[in-house]
Amino acid sequence: MSAKQIVNTANITGGTNPLSQASIFGGIIYLQGCTGRHPTEGTVGDGIEEQTRYTLERIKIILEECGSSLDNVLTNTCYLTKSEDLPGFNKVYSEYFPSDPPPRTAILVSFGAPDNLVEITTTAHQ
Numbered sequence: 001m002s003a004k005q006i007v008n009t010a011n012i013t014g015g016t017n018p019l020s021q022a023s024i025f026g027g028i029i030y031l032q033g034c035t036g037r038h039p040t041e042g043t044v045g046d047g048i049e050e051q052t053r054y055t056l057e058r059i060k061i062i063l064e065e066c067g068s069s070l071d072n073v074l075t076n077t078c079y080l081t082k083s084e085d086l087p088g089f090n091k092v093y094s095e096y097f098p099s100d101p102p103p104r105t106a107i108l109v110s111f112g113a114p115d116n117l118v119e120i121t122t123t124a125h126q
Helices: 047-065 083-096
Strands: 005-007 022-025 028-031 073-080 104-108 118-125
Touching: 022 047, 028 047, 047 073, 047 083, 047 118, 073 083, 083 104
Parallel strands: 073 104
Antiparallel strands: 005 022, 022 028, 028 118, 073 118
């Protein structure tokens, strides 16, 4: 049996929460929930499209650090604060997953940080 591997990259800004950016077990990558903050500056994006782009860029960077890519995403769980943001979210999401998009779930939530409009938790393979 393989051991769990923890992955953290200095290529994105981190938060202050006690968590890892990703863990890998048995060739499966489990990512932290990524939010709409600019990957290197940490600023919150303006509107759902920019926040979705920042979120997916953060996911892409972490997956690359794990030796993977967006092509290897198995599933995404997407959290949005407003149902009316779904069209803008889908527009950007489809740019990152233009063909054979992975299965996903979209859930409406209320975040503790009111500026956050989106968070995505990803599972992928190496």
